[in-house]
Amino acid sequence: MFDNNTSMKGRVTVYSVPGCPHCIQAKTTLSKLGLPVCDVDLNKHKELRTRVNELTGHSTVPQIFFNNVYVGNNEDLQNLDPEHLELLVLSIREHPLPLDAPPVPEENSPDPEGELDGACDLSEALRSQILKLYSDHLSKDGKTVDYKAMSRSLYFERYCELAVKLQRVELLSLSREEKLAFFINIYNALVIHGNLHLGFPKNLWQRYRFFNYVSYLIGGEVFTLQDIENGVLRGNRKGVAQLLKPFSKNDPRLQVALPDVEPLIHFALNCGAKGCPPIKTYTPQDIDSQLCAAAEAFLENDESCMIDSGRREVKLSQIFKWYKADFGGTDEKLLDWVFDHMGASQKKRSLQALMSQGNVKVSYLPYDWSTNSTD
Template sequence: MVEDATLMKGRVTVYSVPGCPHCIRAKTTLGALGVPVCDVDVNKHRDIRARVKELTGHNSVPQIFFNNLYVGNNEDLQNLVCSQDPEWLEHLVLSVRDEAVPLDAPPVPAKNCRSETDGAGCELSEALRNLILKLYSDHLSEDGKTVDYKAMSRSLYFERYCDLAVRLQRVELLSLSREEKLAFFINIYNALVIHGNLRLGFPKNIWQRYRFFNYVSYFIGGEVFTLQDIENGVLRGNRKGVGQFLKPFSSDDPRLQVALPDVEPLIHFALNCGAKGCPPIKTYTPEDIDGQLRTAAEAFLENDDSCVIDSTGREVKLSHIFKWYKGDFGGTDEKVLNWVFDHMRASQKKRKLQALLSTGKVKVSFLPYDWSINSTD
């Protein structure tokens, strides 16, 4: 039973949060039914979340309503779809088809709800993020460090992602807030690296890497953005990248309007270039993006592949990221060490660094960078 959502008078309201696998499955199931889905992110609308708890008695997501009829969570929906008695499901779909949204329907934000297929900026980026999350959950290792590229290339979800990526040209970049830009471009960068590796193969030497990061691109908001453009132009406030003689965007480049006003050092612990030496791959949301990035930095610095404190030799060994982008972290060894200390979680490693810093000069060196592909095979 699949209906045409454009002919329906009512709506199905799904109260969800970004990245929730149960929410994604519920919305996929509803999409297969052809009903018009109004997806409400309860992280953005706390007052609505409180009202939904009053209506349902539950804090969990998703919570699903057909007009004003409460269905339950994802498990309830799946049980309903798989039921041997389809009459109740048919009744729900027909009620949405034939009846306008009643006055006692559960609340939604004032802005009209649209499904992911509309292609508007926020809706499209959220749909892409949900697909990225699904691909990652299916094809990334638990620690986020390796990717099963072969299996991902055969995934129907990857095909769907490629279809939606074409619609990035319709995203209204100038309307995005700083937080939205950070989450959007970090997620798109990491997905584009994987997309490029699947389509073109993984770069194996410095010249191939240079070509890869200056060639692989998406058409976003009417402009072409390469990986270099995203990292150094947008997320680093239009600064020169490694091996670049010029800034990514000239003064008359329309993409300059999209660039963040200042460098964002924490992005270096979220961007993954496809190499084993990179930080783990995760997805990010605009809500509390700074907290998410700080958590990523703390985890990166706690790893001995990225930061080693040698108390005996009075030496701190850091990832090459801190050498390549030293200016982002202060520009001098002393300022880099202070930045590292300020962004470490409370741990034995941080106490060791504090002891070193309190007793005089500390040597800084940089660990070898593992450029081999982050593939599971």
């Protein structure tokens, strides 16, 4: 959608997804500059993802172009030299959009929210409603959420109506890719739904109760947050501080569980804390590439992964400690996994240099359990 600004001949193209704090911050900055922005939602227009990846070399968002000049992500935008930024703004003001400008959706693109057909479409519709809520009630800097206002939204009413339909979903016919997308989307939506109804858990005991109590009736069976994460998506493995596996041998829900753990889910599930990965919608068609992109974005963030070459130390999110078995179980295998899932960057080159010399220390960063609520 374009901002009205007739004094400008060109445009800024921003590829984003709803609810992404970095996307919101970038668009806020561009808005303050008075620039005409074409905001392309890559969740809505999935046909453009491959082309954007080809143009930028990145699968994360946002990705920003001034006419046909690639600027980079939000951090790149915020760190632009003032003189360089002034020249870019001048180019938008004086030069019309060139023929080789980055692609945008055609005006007659189909509406992605058509009729609901099965579990995947229903979960997509549910996540779409949640992301509209999340996006509409994020602060300008994308760091806090007004959950009270969110709970009064018509979008929340629509979401609750859709959630009731989960009890009639057929789960046993889902493929691996469909299960991943469905249960990741449902988990993230259920966390927000639980926070809106019960409030955000503030201590260890409240978190335990929250993740073992908040649930949906799906396909005739009750699934808590723990059941979804550890039972289904981790192949029925014990969770943190759990003595037993979520599903017993005679539990009908065991038929739904993935045969093996998928480590990439840890960069898609959002438990509502500031230390979690951002909330996104996932689709079965290219779920593995989406999850790899989520892991790459997570590892780009210094709050999740830091390389201290001087101390020969790699500092990682607590997620890697809690679920170390999912990443190989040893420091060496963990570092190999992290390296393999990093995007091309100076951070990756620094890690490669450390690993080639051996004797690398692995430590874990503090986890921010605080809520992103405005309260």
